[in-house]
Amino acid sequence: MSGMQFGIFSVGDVTPDPTTGRTPTEHERIKAMVAIALKAEEVGLDVFATGEHHNPPFVPSSPTTMLGWIAARTSKLLLSTSTTLITTNDPVKIAEDFAMLQHLADGRVDLMLGRGNTGPVYPWFGQDIRMGIPLAIENYALLHQLWREENVDWQGRFRSPLQAFTSTPRPLDDTPPFVWHGSIRSPEIAEQAAYYGDGFFANNIFWPKEHFQRLIELYRTRYAHYGHGTAEQAIVGLGGQVFLRKNSQDAVREFRPYFDNAPVYGHGPSLEEFTEETPLTVGSPQEVVDKTLGFRETFGDYQRQLFLVDHAGLPLKTVLEQLDLLGEEVIPVLREEFAKGRPADVPDAPTHAARVADGPAARTGTATETVEVTA
Amino acid sequence: MTRIVAVTAGLSVPSSTRLLTDRLAAAVAAGVPDAEVRVLELREYATDIAKHLVTGFPPANLREALDAVASADALIAVTPIFNASYSGLFKSFFDLVEPDTLTGKPVLIGATGGTPRHSLALEHAVRPLFTYLHAVVVPTSVYAASEDWGGTDGLDTRIARAADDLTALLAHRLPAQRTEPELIPFAQQLAALRPSSSSDG
Numbered sequence: 001m002s003g004m005q006f007g008i009f010s011v012g013d014v015t016p017d018p019t020t021g022r023t024p025t026e027h028e029r030i031k032a033m034v035a036i037a038l039k040a041e042e043v044g045l046d047v048f049a050t051g052e053h054h055n056p057p058f059v060p061s062s063p064t065t066m067l068g069w070i071a072a073r074t075s076k077l078l079l080s081t082s083t084t085l086i087t088t089n090d091p092v093k094i095a096e097d098f099a100m101l102q103h104l105a106d107g108r109v110d111l112m113l114g115r116g117n118t119g120p121v122y123p124w125f126g127q128d129i130r131m132g133i134p135l136a137i138e139n140y141a142l143l144h145q146l147w148r149e150e151n152v153d154w155q156g157r158f159r160s161p162l163q164a165f166t167s168t169p170r171p172l173d174d175t176p177p178f179v180w181h182g183s184i185r186s187p188e189i190a191e192q193a194a195y196y197g198d199g200f201f202a203n204n205i206f207w208p209k210e211h212f213q214r215l216i217e218l219y220r221t222r223y224a225h226y227g228h229g230t231a232e233q234a235i236v237g238l239g240g241q242v243f244l245r246k247n248s249q250d251a252v253r254e255f256r257p258y259f260d261n262a263p264v265y266g267h268g269p270s271l272e273e274f275t276e277e278t279p280l281t282v283g284s285p286q287e288v289v290d291k292t293l294g295f296r297e298t299f300g301d302y303q304r305q306l307f308l309v310d311h312a313g314l315p316l317k318t319v320l321e322q323l324d325l326l327g328e329e330v331i332p333v334l335r336e337e338f339a340k341g342r343p344a345d346v347p348d349a350p351t352h353a354a355r356v357a358d359g360p361a362a363r364t365g366t367a368t369e370t371v372e373v374t375a
Numbered sequence: 376m377t378r379i380v381a382v383t384a385g386l387s388v389p390s391s392t393r394l395l396t397d398r399l400a401a402a403v404a405a406g407v408p409d410a411e412v413r414v415l416e417l418r419e420y421a422t423d424i425a426k427h428l429v430t431g432f433p434p435a436n437l438r439e440a441l442d443a444v445a446s447a448d449a450l451i452a453v454t455p456i457f458n459a460s461y462s463g464l465f466k467s468f469f470d471l472v473e474p475d476t477l478t479g480k481p482v483l484i485g486a487t488g489g490t491p492r493h494s495l496a497l498e499h500a501v502r503p504l505f506t507y508l509h510a511v512v513v514p515t516s517v518y519a520a521s522e523d524w525g526g527t528d529g530l531d532t533r534i535a536r537a538a539d540d541l542t543a544l545l546a547h548r549l550p551a552q553r554t555e556p557e558l559i560p561f562a563q564q565l566a567a568l569r570p571s572s573s574s575d576g
Contacts, residue, residue, distance in 0.1 A: 206432075268428075268429035269430060277432065
């Protein structure tokens with residue numbers, strides 16, 4: 001697995017199938033999610049990422065439980081999240097859960113941190129939504145330290161102090177899981193990712209590209225500013241959403257009722273308007289290839305491409321067919337095409353093995369600039 | 376060149392709201408020699424406005440209209456009064472302007488209605504909307520009821536006075552605050568949370 005990584009990310013929504021009116025049970029949806037993950041490995045995808053939600057109609061409230069199950073039944077698939085809530089989860093528990101998962105999965109683990117977009121989740125976990133950005137900053141600073149120092153003395157604003165605390169188990173091979181920071185609008189999060197030399201994932205699926213160009217450009221510039229490499233060497237991930245059939249017309253005909261009733265964009269713009277303005281591609285494998293290759297023109301060479309394929313009430317059987325088409329006709333072409341003209345100094349997508357090989361210096365993840373403090 | 380954008384939310388064609396808008400625009404243009412007036416008929420953007428509301432981003436056509444509002448030197452904003460307030464279409468459009476877009480911008484507000492009893496809707500609904508958006512609303516607002524169009528009770532005078540207000544404001548504009556928010560370096564964000572170094576800790 002070198003160069004770019006390709007995978008899928010799931011929101012984990014329980015949505016009625018608009019063509020049948022049938023809503024899967026939570027049990028069926030959870031089993032479908034893990035079946036989709038196993039299929040992802042089978043068809044040669046690199047990454048499966050699950051969302052984290054704590055309210056209906058979503059099921060994945062316990063990501064490491066789900067990913068642990070998948071880890072036991074896969075051997076190559078990299079397990080990730082989209083996103084892990086850095087604001088409302090205790091960073092101590094994140095440190096423990098993901099280190100444990102890392103051991104069980106033999107290093108096939110990374111995670112994407114995000115603030116979430118559900119306001120009420122903050123009080124459910126004893127936090128204050130007005131503190132969203134400060135929580136993301138402080139909690140990650142602690143998580144970062146817990147994975148890199150054995151005895152942690154710590155005092156902050158949002159949780160009880162720690163004295164000589166050791167988070168167990170220690171990260172596999174003393175190498176913490178790679179961290180992506182996901183954001184759709186906050187420059188502060190791009191700045192945070194750049195400061196640590198972590199990855200930045202722009203979930204660009206619902207909005208036009210201009211917005212994300214600005215955000216990714218900021219991240220790349222600041223990544224270079226903090227001395228982690230050139231702007232072109234910053235670690236970027238992007239989203240996408242696709243529905244494929246061999247023939248474009250079949251894809252459009254089959255997907256339209258799902259689009260028209262989808263919780264996120266249904267009852268608004270037409271399928272044609274939405275595909276024109278956003279990364280959504282409904283069509284043939286070639287159309288998906290063309291659209292995805294276009295992301296490089298817009299955002300530069302990048303490391304990870306995740307597709308959303310299991311939403312809007314699509315039945316499991318259909319999703320598995322999507323994965324077959326992705327694995328057979330899209331991903332191999334994308335691997336080949338993205339490799340062409342990729343500068344040698346653009347880093348491969350991060351893996352545990354590569355990070356271990358790079359040694360401690362490569363994973364300390366602190367900025368090397370002399371920090372200017374303005375008055 | 377002084378760019379004046381007139382946003383008008385009448386629903387019928389022709390509409391008395393558009394009629395008032397044109398009268399206001401002409402009066403302003405008469406007092407501003409280099410004025411270039413553009414009229415945005417919100418009716419033509421109705422479905423694009425709905426799409427923006429549900430997706431979070433504007434179709435290209437609407438984006439161009441919102442940009443025109445953002446870059447205007449002054450606005451004329453005219454709505455029919457429905458159920459004692461601005462129309463839903465009018466409000467939906469101004470719900471979609473980005474924060475700070477109207478900061479410091481001179482705005483002339485007008486409204487139309489079937490009865491003069493709704494004239495104060497301009498003062499209790501439309502003016503607070505623009506005040507919230509940090510626009511500078513001229514003191515004279517212009518309400519035209521059906522009977523005003525045939526009467527001689529001063530609609531012309533009110534239009535002229537409101538146009539004079541806007542012209543005067545254009546000469547003494549407050550600074551627009553359209554600068555991008557400054558990026559706070561991460562170390563500073565982090566330091567602000569440290570108990571040892573925070574000013575209030």
